[in-house]
Amino acid sequence: MNRRLLASLGLSPLVFAFSVVLIAPLTAAGQAQKAVAKAWSLPRTPDGKPDLQGFWTNNSYVPLERANNVTKEFYTKEEAAAAAKRSAERESEQTVPGTTGDVHYDFTQFALDRSQTRLTENLRTSIIVEPANGRMPPVTAEGKRRGDERAAARKQQGAQYDKVQNIVQGSRCIFQNAGPPMLPPGYNPAYQIVQGEGVVMILIENHHEARVIRTDGKATQAPSAVRAYLGNSVGRWEGDTLVVETTNFHENVAFRGASENMKVTERFSRVSDDEIKYEFTVNDPSTWEVPWKGIMPFVKIGGPVFEHACHEGNYGIANTLSAVRLEEKKAAEEAAKKAGGK
Amino acid sequence: MRIRLAGLTIVLTGLLLAEISILAQAGRGGAAQAPAYRAPRTKDGKPNLNGVWQAITEANWNIEPHSAAPGPMWQLGAAYAVPPGLGIVDGGSLPYKPDALAKKKQNFANRASQDPEAKCYLPGVPRAMYMPYPFQIIQSTDHIMVSFTYAGALRTIYMKKTEAPADSWMGWSNGRWEGETLVIDSDSFNDLSWFDRSGNYHSDKMKVVERITATGPDHLLYEATIDDPVVFTRPWKVSIPLYRRKESNAQILEFKCIEFSEDLIYGHLRKVPLK
Numbered sequence: 001m002n003r004r005l006l007a008s009l010g011l012s013p014l015v016f017a018f019s020v021v022l023i024a025p026l027t028a029a030g031q032a033q034k035a036v037a038k039a040w041s042l043p044r045t046p047d048g049k050p051d052l053q054g055f056w057t058n059n060s061y062v063p064l065e066r067a068n069n070v071t072k073e074f075y076t077k078e079e080a081a082a083a084a085k086r087s088a089e090r091e092s093e094q095t096v097p098g099t100t101g102d103v104h105y106d107f108t109q110f111a112l113d114r115s116q117t118r119l120t121e122n123l124r125t126s127i128i129v130e131p132a133n134g135r136m137p138p139v140t141a142e143g144k145r146r147g148d149e150r151a152a153a154r155k156q157q158g159a160q161y162d163k164v165q166n167i168v169q170g171s172r173c174i175f176q177n178a179g180p181p182m183l184p185p186g187y188n189p190a191y192q193i194v195q196g197e198g199v200v201m202i203l204i205e206n207h208h209e210a211r212v213i214r215t216d217g218k219a220t221q222a223p224s225a226v227r228a229y230l231g232n233s234v235g236r237w238e239g240d241t242l243v244v245e246t247t248n249f250h251e252n253v254a255f256r257g258a259s260e261n262m263k264v265t266e267r268f269s270r271v272s273d274d275e276i277k278y279e280f281t282v283n284d285p286s287t288w289e290v291p292w293k294g295i296m297p298f299v300k301i302g303g304p305v306f307e308h309a310c311h312e313g314n315y316g317i318a319n320t321l322s323a324v325r326l327e328e329k330k331a332a333e334e335a336a337k338k339a340g341g342k
Numbered sequence: 343m344r345i346r347l348a349g350l351t352i353v354l355t356g357l358l359l360a361e362i363s364i365l366a367q368a369g370r371g372g373a374a375q376a377p378a379y380r381a382p383r384t385k386d387g388k389p390n391l392n393g394v395w396q397a398i399t400e401a402n403w404n405i406e407p408h409s410a411a412p413g414p415m416w417q418l419g420a421a422y423a424v425p426p427g428l429g430i431v432d433g434g435s436l437p438y439k440p441d442a443l444a445k446k447k448q449n450f451a452n453r454a455s456q457d458p459e460a461k462c463y464l465p466g467v468p469r470a471m472y473m474p475y476p477f478q479i480i481q482s483t484d485h486i487m488v489s490f491t492y493a494g495a496l497r498t499i500y501m502k503k504t505e506a507p508a509d510s511w512m513g514w515s516n517g518r519w520e521g522e523t524l525v526i527d528s529d530s531f532n533d534l535s536w537f538d539r540s541g542n543y544h545s546d547k548m549k550v551v552e553r554i555t556a557t558g559p560d561h562l563l564y565e566a567t568i569d570d571p572v573v574f575t576r577p578w579k580v581s582i583p584l585y586r587r588k589e590s591n592a593q594i595l596e597f598k599c600i601e602f603s604e605d606l607i608y609g610h611l612r613k614v615p616l617k
Contacts, residue, residue, distance in 0.1 A: 046385035046483070053482060162613040164604045174600050192498070194487045196480035197384065197392040201487050203496060208464075210489040210496050212478055212594050220591060228596035304498065307510040311600050312463045312534070321611035328613070 040273050042240055045195050049215075050240045050270055052193045052200065055303035058182065058278065058296055059117045059189040061087040066126035066134030073134065074123045088115040117189060120297045127183065130293035139257065143287035147257050161324040164317055169252065172317060173310035175229045178209045180246050180264040181255075181280035181294060190305050191298065200235055200242060205305045213244050221247055227260065229253055242268040258284045274300050381522060381556035384481060389522050389556055391479045391486070394587040394594065397472040397564070400427030402459075404540040405472075405580065406435050414454035424539075430472065430580040436542060442573040449541025457539050461607055462599035464495050464511035466535025467528055467550050468566040468580060476587050478594045486517055486524070491597045499526055506530030509546055526552040545572035560586035 043051040061084040075083060091113045126134035139147070160166050170176035177185040182204070190205040198216030203209070213235040222232040224247075232248035244266045251260045262284040269277045276298040283291040381389035400408075407429035413422035429435075438446060449456060459465065465473060475491035488497040499517040506514030506529065513531040517524055533546040548570040555563045562584040569577040609616050 053484075158613070164608040164611070165601075172600060172604070174598060192485070194480050194482045194485050196482060196487075197390065199392070199478075199480055201480045201489060203487065203498075207494075208496050209494060210487070210594075212480065212489050214593060218590070219593070222591070222593070222595070226595060229598060230596055304500070304504060304507075306507055307464070307496075307512055309464055309511050312511060317608055318611065321608060325611055325613070 042270060043273075047197070049195065049237060050242070051195070052242065052268060052270055052276060053195055054193060055301050055305065056191045056193065056276060056298040057118055057189045057301045058120060058184050058191070058298050059114055060120045060122055060127075060184045060296060061114060062120075062122050062124055062127055062296065064127045064183060064294070065136060066128070070125045070134075073125060073129075075125055077123065080123045084115075084119065088113070091115065114184075114186070114189070118299060118301050120299045122297055124295070127294040127296050128292060129295050131290065136256065137288045137290045137292050140285070140287060140289055143257060143259075146259060146287070150254065150257075161321060164321065167317065167320075173207055173314055175253070176206055178204045178206065178211075178230060180211075180231065180233070180244070180266055181282060182266075182278070184296075188308060190301060192303065192305050203305060205308050207310050208308050213242075215242070221245075224248060227251065231264070238267075240269065244268070255282075257287060258282070259286045261286060379522070379557050382559075386483050388481070388483075388519055389524070390481065391524060391554060391556065391562065392481045394476050394478045394592040395562060395584045396476040396587055397474075397582050397584055399430060399472050399582050400425045401430045401472045401580075401582065402469070402474055402538055403427060405430050405538045405542055406540070408540075430582050432579040432581065437575045437578055439573060439575055446541050446543060449536065449543055451541075453539055453541050455606060457541070458535055459492075459539060460603065462493055462603035464535065465490070465492055466511055466531060466537075466544075467497070467513050467515075468552065468564075468568070469535060469537055470495055470497070470512070471552075471564055471566070471584070472580075472582055475597065476592070476594060489594050491594050493599050494596065499524075511535055513550070520553075523553050523555040526550075526554070528552070543573065544568065544570045547572045554584075557583070560588065 045051045045053070128134050128136065131137050157163075157166050164172065177183050182191075182202075185206045188206040192203040192205075194201045194203070198214065200213045200215055202211040202213070204211070209230060211230055211233060213233045215235040215237065217236065219234045221234055226232065227248055227250040229250045229252065231246035231253075233244050233246040235242055235244040237243070246264045246266070247262075249255070249258070249260050249262055253260070253262075255262060262282060265281045265283070267277075267279040269279075271277045277295070278298055279293065279295050281291050281293045282288075381391070384390045384392070403424045404427060408424070408427055410426040411424040413419075413424060415422070454460065459473075470477070470488070470490050470492070473490070473492050477488055477490040480487040480489065484501050486499040486501065488499070490496065495512060497512050497515055499515045501517050503516045504514075509530050509532045511532060511534065513528040515526050515528040517526045519525070528550040529548075531544070531546055531548050531550075533544065536543050548568060551567045551569075553563075553565040555565075557563050563581065564584050565579060565581045567577055567579045568574070605612075605616060
């Protein structure tokens, strides 16, 4: 009921003010009907829950923390595109022939770089929205002490290639950014959601992880002695939002320096046919002075998700370790030769 | 009176015929055929297979009938010995081609280090279904997922047929409903997984047809026919019951085993050798 419509009906705004009381119910109903006919409506599973199923990606160049020289929450479209282009160029540098990156992987050739998967449309300058500066909150004294202890323990283990256990988890195919919180993993940013009876499963392509989230209303968190990289998740529907609470993290996760008492709360809301709004809050008072929160979208991609048998095909570890052992052997032989020549 | 009797005769004949038809159905698949049980339905009207399930069988040690035996390492003593088992293969033993049998024996001799399970590699099919750990079926209309405890392995069963993009450890599975039974056709396996810890194996030409049928509220009958003309002289079949994990908090716990396999695989490449 806009101005032009009023004019066409030959009614002055004053007359309309009187008549509005009478016609309001009819008009509102009519507009709602129109809106339903035009707008997208939330799909539901046969048991009436919001349908989050399908193949999704959170592929993004938006950093977790806002860059120091950026002070606003959102870029313009042009600025966001330029920032993504700069990041894509940095990734493709790895494919310069003869560089270390080129020997390991050709990211662009195997479509491992982010620019070849659908990018989420996101104008945010950081995934973090709280604290308002887009950066992680200050670390507590306990958190700092724990960080120092972990670094010291790590040093005790020796050099990176002394043994496989000293190599980072991701390279060993154990765990890489599967979350929660589910941050963009760099490559293989594909997910599939399948909803069964009282359960929501999120398949994470990278390292073939499955988060089986119990939403039956009866599930409780596992005993605290039961620890997992993915934590232990219990979900519930709050209106049309899937809320998932996760605790029981394995000490090896140490997400951004967190303790194993970290609690992550996630909210999945399907906001359009093409998008799930993903919000997360990380709470670990022994590590950060305040909880921190992030928002990012998951958008639709075509399936299927293929098996990522990362460990099974991990020639890189054996090749790297044997090359380092060979170098050590050569160096020892050289040293022996020199000693013998004196 | 005569009319009434005639009516009764018709009813009785009808019952008799129904019984014969049930008996005939039961007879078709042999002794292992599921009794007539109608599973509860999901909201989309399909037999409801959702839940946490587990096989109770010694098949993961050896799918063929076998006696108790020592484990592969004497240091582990009786705790890791091989429990005796009746086997799960219809007819008892596997119909290996002669060359393939030689390979199986070699696998057996090297099992301590070469069993893909020891290396925390994906288990393949059907082994994933009878390893001694629970797995969960997450059933939806277009996709049925199977999430396994061991190695966090996964199967996606496509209820709308799709083609495999490439070979893989867990193969490519298309499913369909045949009445009470979920029928799964799987192919595009690689040739790297084993059927058990005894070195029974297959080639990348293997095709597996599985039939999963509820036989009661807490039991499924799992049948799989394995057809691999490279390794075997004829197709063969396994049948095992699957049991629902009844604990109120039953769930799939994380069993990331890569770390437990790393010294087996890479230990010889340590700077300071393991003692």
